[in-house]
Amino acid sequence: MPTTLSTIGFDADDTLWQNEHFFRLTEEHFISLLAEHGEKDVLSSRLLEAERRNLKLYGYGIKGFTLSMIETAIEVTEGRVPATVIERILAAGREMLSHPVETLPHVRETLERLTGHYRILLITKGDLFDQERKLAQSGLGELFDAVEIVSEKSASTYERVFTRHGDGPAHSMMVGNSLKSDIVPAIEAGSWGVYVPHKLTWAMEHAEEPSAEPRFKRLEHLGELINLIDVIR
Template sequence: MSRLDAIGFDADDTLWHNETFFQMTQAHFAELLADHAERDHLMDRLLEAERRNLGIYGFGIKGFVLSMIETAVEVTEGRVPASVIGEILAAGREMLAHPVDLLPHARETVEALARDHRLVLITKGDLLDQERKLAQSGLGDLFDAVEIVSEKTSATYARAFAPEGSEAALMVGNSMRSDVRPAIEAGAWGVFCPSELEWELERAEAPDHPRYRRIAHLGELPDLIAAL
């Protein structure tokens, strides 16, 4: 039995696919604006808009769509056709309606750990969209608590793990910036489970810390926890 009481899970690209749909939509966005901007330049402009708008729109699909529209207006110097704006909005609606596709080992790992630990889902993004995905995932009943936040900080993890204390908790996720480093700062273990696709704004250096671990996939998590 592990000495850990609470296990925190990230959601997007840790339990289910997410970045794949953003990448597909970005490819469609590039096609729509192909007559106005070269693809790499357009993606750089879009990333700049996303970074600029995080503090206003937050994380999630809706903010992403607004950043695409803003970028389209900028690169066309205000001449973007209404039909293109319509296509961008339609792409956003399609993303919001996309079925949830669990990642390998997600279900069995969560089910196994739920037997002996308090599980907390800690995710950021749009409230309605994250609630929808959790409900469709079929994993919702396995979590003792759900935290949907605008940003993940050390205070976020201290609050989420408050009943047990951060020193008896572990957070696993695919983002070094949001899931690993602030959890370690809060006193918990931080486990990096890399995803196939990574959003540039979530990148950070791996911490040189005794409470940091890396796994190849979620299937390795139960054995890791048992060994701590």
């Protein structure tokens, strides 16, 4: 199989900028609002169940998370949740949607070194408006040759995106913090999968490392990507 690398895709949330951190803080606030209706672990579990049910309806992102919090509040209070609590949940969601973007270490310098040498893509899933907002606020937009905001990340997604914007999956690499969404399906499509762990990962993004796959690589931080590319190309 050809190994010449021409295209590199990057995940956005928790690869280029902080994301899960704000979800965790908001969840803690949500649990404090409903503390009299259940233990922390129970409330977190009920919220995760609601998120899982609602993914196919609302997709990924803050809006779906906010609706799942409201749904959970109604369920655990058996429909008696005060309007003031609903109001505070909505306010927490709005705050998440307006929170400043915090880029992660080594992001800008790594992208700048790769720009002009490879086709650089942003491949992210989630709410269209929120992802566009974060990209604009990050100041990184000019470093990408193309941006793809998708509803789901699968092997067929990467095959389509890397064929549309590059020379196909065999000549492409996907870099991200989610084994389930960024790494495993990219490798299944025939691409390199470069895993850059974040200290926080949403429970629904957990997966086993495909350590036996020759196109799987793991880095401690994004600043190590340049050296990796020099080795594999």
